Amino acid sequence: MYQIRPEDKACIEEFRKTPIGHHSPNLQRILNLFRGEPMAGKFALICTRPHREWTLAVLSGTRGERIRMTEEVFHSLEEAEWYVFKQRWAKYTGEHLSD
Amino acid sequence: MKQIMGYSDKISVRPGEAIRFMVSCEKASSYKARLVRIIHGDTNPEGPGYKEQAVKSEFDGTYKGRKQAIFAGSCAVIPSHPAFDKLSSFSVQAMVWPTTPEKGRQTILSHCDAKSGAGFIFGLDESGGLALALSDGTGKTEEVRAGKPMLSREWYFVAASYNAVSGEVCLYQKPMVPYAKVDTSARVEGTVTIKPRNENGAPVVIAAHPVRMSDGRERTSAHYNGKIDRPILASRVLSRLEMEQLRSGGPPASLHAALVGLWDFSKEITTERIIDVSPNRHHGETLNLPARAMTGWNWTGEEMCWKHKPEQYGAIHFHDDDLYDAGWDTDFTFTVPAGLRSGLYAAHVATEDDEDFIPFVVKPERGKATSKLVFVVPTASYMAYANEHMATDATLAELLTGRLATLQATDVFLHEHREYGYSCYDTHADGSGVCYSSRLRPILTMRPKYQSWLGGKGSSLWQMNADTHITDWLEALKFDYDCITDEDLHFEGYEAIAPYRVFMTSTHHEYWSKQMWDALDAFKKAGGRLIYAGANAWYWRIAYHQTKPGVIEVRRAEGGIRAWAAEPGEYYHSFTGEYGGLWRRQGLAPQKMAGTGFSAQGFDLSSYYRRTKDSFDSRASFIFEGVGKDELIGNFGLIGGGAAGLEVDRADRLLGTPPNALVLASSENHTPVYMVVLEEILINAPGLCGGESDLVRADLVFYETPSGGAVFATSSIAWAGSLSHNNYDNNVSRITANVVKRFLDERPF
Numbered sequence: 116m117y118q119i120r121p122e123d124k125a126c127i128e129e130f131r132k133t134p135i136g137h138h139s140p141n142l143q144r145i146l147n148l149f150r151g152e153p154m155a156g157k158f159a160l161i162c163t164r165p166h167r168e169w170t171l172a173v174l175s176g177t178r179g180e181r182i183r184m185t186e187e188v189f190h191s192l193e194e195a196e197w198y199v200f201k202q203r204w205a206k207y208t209g210e211h212l213s214d
Numbered sequence: 215m216k217q218i219m220g221y222s223d224k225i226s227v228r229p230g231e232a233i234r235f236m237v238s239c240e241k242a243s244s245y246k247a248r249l250v251r252i253i254h255g256d257t258n259p260e261g262p263g264y265k266e267q268a269v270k271s272e273f274d275g276t277y278k279g280r281k282q283a284i285f286a287g288s289c290a291v292i293p294s295h296p297a298f299d300k301l302s303s304f305s306v307q308a309m310v311w312p313t314t315p316e317k318g319r320q321t322i323l324s325h326c327d328a329k330s331g332a333g334f335i336f337g338l339d340e341s342g343g344l345a346l347a348l349s350d351g352t353g354k355t356e357e358v359r360a361g362k363p364m365l366s367r368e369w370y371f372v373a374a375s376y377n378a379v380s381g382e383v384c385l386y387q388k389p390m391v392p393y394a395k396v397d398t399s400a401r402v403e404g405t406v407t408i409k410p411r412n413e414n415g416a417p418v419v420i421a422a423h424p425v426r427m428s429d430g431r432e433r434t435s436a437h438y439n440g441k442i443d444r445p446i447l448a449s450r451v452l453s454r455l456e457m458e459q460l461r462s463g464g465p466p467a468s469l470h471a472a473l474v475g476l477w478d479f480s481k482e483i484t485t486e487r488i489i490d491v492s493p494n495r496h497h498g499e500t501l502n503l504p505a506r507a508m509t510g511w512n513w514t515g516e517e518m519c520w521k522h523k524p525e526q527y528g529a530i531h532f533h534d535d536d537l538y539d540a541g542w543d544t545d546f547t548f549t550v551p552a553g554l555r556s557g558l559y560a561a562h563v564a565t566e567d568d569e570d571f572i573p574f575v576v577k578p579e580r581g582k583a584t585s586k587l588v589f590v591v592p593t594a595s596y597m598a599y600a601n602e603h604m605a606t607d608a609t610l611a612e613l614l615t616g617r618l619a620t621l622q623a624t625d626v627f628l629h630e631h632r633e634y635g636y637s638c639y640d641t642h643a644d645g646s647g648v649c650y651s652s653r654l655r656p657i658l659t660m661r662p663k664y665q666s667w668l669g670g671k672g673s674s675l676w677q678m679n680a681d682t683h684i685t686d687w688l689e690a691l692k693f694d695y696d697c698i699t700d701e702d703l704h705f706e707g708y709e710a711i712a713p714y715r716v717f718m719t720s721t722h723h724e725y726w727s728k729q730m731w732d733a734l735d736a737f738k739k740a741g742g743r744l745i746y747a748g749a750n751a752w753y754w755r756i757a758y759h760q761t762k763p764g765v766i767e768v769r770r771a772e773g774g775i776r777a778w779a780a781e782p783g784e785y786y787h788s789f790t791g792e793y794g795g796l797w798r799r800q801g802l803a804p805q806k807m808a809g810t811g812f813s814a815q816g817f818d819l820s821s822y823y824r825r826t827k828d829s830f831d832s833r834a835s836f837i838f839e840g841v842g843k844d845e846l847i848g849n850f851g852l853i854g855g856g857a858a859g860l861e862v863d864r865a866d867r868l869l870g871t872p873p874n875a876l877v878l879a880s881s882e883n884h885t886p887v888y889m890v891v892l893e894e895i896l897i898n899a900p901g902l903c904g905g906e907s908d909l910v911r912a913d914l915v916f917y918e919t920p921s922g923g924a925v926f927a928t929s930s931i932a933w934a935g936s937l938s939h940n941n942y943d944n945n946v947s948r949i950t951a952n953v954v955k956r957f958l959d960e961r962p963f
């Protein structure tokens with residue numbers, strides 16, 4: 116599994132600007148790690164108002180077992196991506212990113 | 215939480231024919247129903263918005279709401295018979311390949327009363343070991359257990375005998391493959407005091423046993439996951455040697471008198487029948503379509519086709535989540551009136567707080583086309599994707615889309631309610647691939663307004679709802695069109711499309727039976743014109759069941775992008791005996807049908823096409839009328855922001871693209887989430903992503919056929935999402951309209 120390196124911090128700003136779309140190989144490698152997490156406990160979005168509002172959820176990874184809705188509500192997919200990126204960055208590096 | 219949903223018995227009807235609708239309400243005591251013509255199911259505010267047309271119908275009105283449940287899980291049932299009731303001493307045996315021995319109690323073969331439990335249940339206990347439970351019907355049960363759990367996905371000989379005189383029970387659990395240090399074989403002798411009451415009028419049930427529900431209805435319970443091969447019931451205690459004789463080969467004459475039933479699942483594989491080859495002929499039927507044509511315990515690997523050595527395909531793979539027909543009661547019926555315009559319709563049913571659309575196609579009267587253009591609604595592909603669970607079950611969902619998996623309320627419901635059944639992109643709870651998909655259940659992914667995690671950033675549409683970008687465009691530009699479905703193409707063949715000049719595909723017409731393929735091939739040979747308005751079509755070969763309506767089979771054999779892989783020896787369809795898998799692996803790559811075939815996929819953003827030299831060829835000038843020389847094609851759109859995206863196809867002479875094909879434009883600048891399809895990869899090496907590989911592209915292709923017809927391929931699932939941009943005034947819309955107009959023109963190419 117890929118281990119995030121100190122020099123990868125340059126990717127943070129790149130992701131913030133373009134969370135969805137073309138990415139440098141370095142950022143793509145980090146995203147492959149983040150986005151390839153197993154299903155149990157993985158973040159996902161539940162669309163709560165079509166095209167307008169998404170609520171962060173945590174998948175159960177077990178068939179039939181409830182998906183947990185969180186309190187985090189977003190009004191754009193980019194906002195949601197950035198929020199989850201920060202959570203995952205902290206999980207893998209211990210470093211908490213500010214907004 | 216979904217509050218209302220339904221399904222219909224048919225998916226394609228013509229004037230004079232009746233279609234039945236089955237509806238379930240979670241809580242509401244009433245609901246309203248009405249008929250709508252579906253025009254544009256996309257609710258994206260960036261586009262033209264949701265459009266439907268209300269049509270007066272005989273079923274408009276208010277109905278009583280009631281909850282209708284679904285009971286998934288397959289089994290086989292042999293109707294009750296005095297021979298079963300007369301059982302005193304008995305023996306039961308089978309070859310089994312359990313896939314979830316740890317799951318809890320699972321029945322292999324039972325003869326027990328649904329209410330009192332009287333009789334016996336032969337199966338796995340909570341620990342996953344063999345057990346025989348005997349019950350006298352007064353609530354008393356005694357059980358003898360092997361005491362050792364079986365290993366998953368290993369063949370076992372399992373047997374039990376009961377001596378009514380002595381009360382002696384013998385259990386045998388013998389793995390076919392022995393391992394050092396792990397011994398799962400058992401031979402247990404015990405004595406019971408209970409007198410099991412087989413005089414219970416019950417059927418013999420294989421892979422489950424009957425129970426009575428609180429509503430008084432009889433259902434099945436303790437469904438077994440895994441294969442069962444050659445189950446046998448005998449009316450006396452058999453010796454181990456006699457059991458062995460029955461296991462391998464025709465029963466010796468000396469055992470005929472003792473046999474009650476010997477069910478040989480290698481007989482009549484294409485049907486739901488199970489055949490008792492004992493002299494008693496106690497035949498039965500499977501319920502909820504367990505998988506047939508499965509390799510048996512004696513499969514040697516020398517023969518891959520079940521038709522050639524059926525005796526090695528005596529296994530049925532049962533699943534506790536198999537589903538064929540939800541079997542709901544009918545709420546209302548609609549007889550299609552004469553003159554109802556052909557198209558995509560739905561019964562719209564609504565409670566105060568929720569709604570559902572039950573879609574179906576109205577075709578023109580037989581032999582009376584009302585247009586020169588036919589839009590073929592790919593219902594087999596819709597069925598293959600029916601109720602798919604990838605966003606909640608498949609780790610790679612977020613990687614494929616390059617963004618968080620976005621679930622709709624529908625997806626959450628399907629995650630929690632597994633009884634609504636699976637798609638051919640899912641695996642069963644035991645990890646085996648889902649090879650059958652039926653439409654006789656609510657298909658909640660086949661709905662207008664539904665967004666799919668797979669549908670690209672923006673509108674996020676996939677399959678049926680994405681196809682409403684095409685119906686909307688045809689309506690907006692006032693092109694006449696008829697609609698038919700895959701089922702019409704399959705069952706009526708060429709006749710279903712013969713009256714038309716132009717065959718227009720949907721965005722993703724992926725699943726084709728041989729009959730469907732032949733019909734379109736005949737159409738092209740007769741001078742018909744084909745507009746391939748999508749990508750990744752003519753990919754998987756499918757079979758429709760030969761007698762049961764509304765169900766298809768897919769075997770994910772060998773190559774291609776597969777959500778699961780068929781097991782070795784299980785590449786041939788059970789419904790027909792035809793070889794399954796990719797059409798490309800059967801010598802018919804999509805390039806032979808439409809000039810282009812599947813080349814790459816990615817589900818985040820879409821891109822644009824750049825014109826090539828070929829686009830300036832005079833043969834193609836009609837296509838680019840009104841399009842500037844240097845214009846990028848489709849650098850806009852509701853599906854991923856471009857016309858080239860999601861799944862993309864390319865031309866390839868060696869795969870069958872005709873030598874006269876013009877590659878008019880190619881897409882470029884795809885994101886690194888896009889990757890080359892697996893069937894192009896022999897040795898995997900870096901460089902397979904968008905921005906790296908030349909194979910990550912969509913080719914816009916045009917060619918003439920020898921019979922005066924022509925083919926135009928957009929080669930992208932996202933294409934249709936660009937049609938409505940700028941109020942339908944854009945180069946994707948213009949190119950498509952130019953092609954439709956010229957293709958409708960009778961002048962030969």
Ligand SMILES: [Fe+2]
Pocket residue numbers: 722724750
């Ligand atoms: Fe597909």
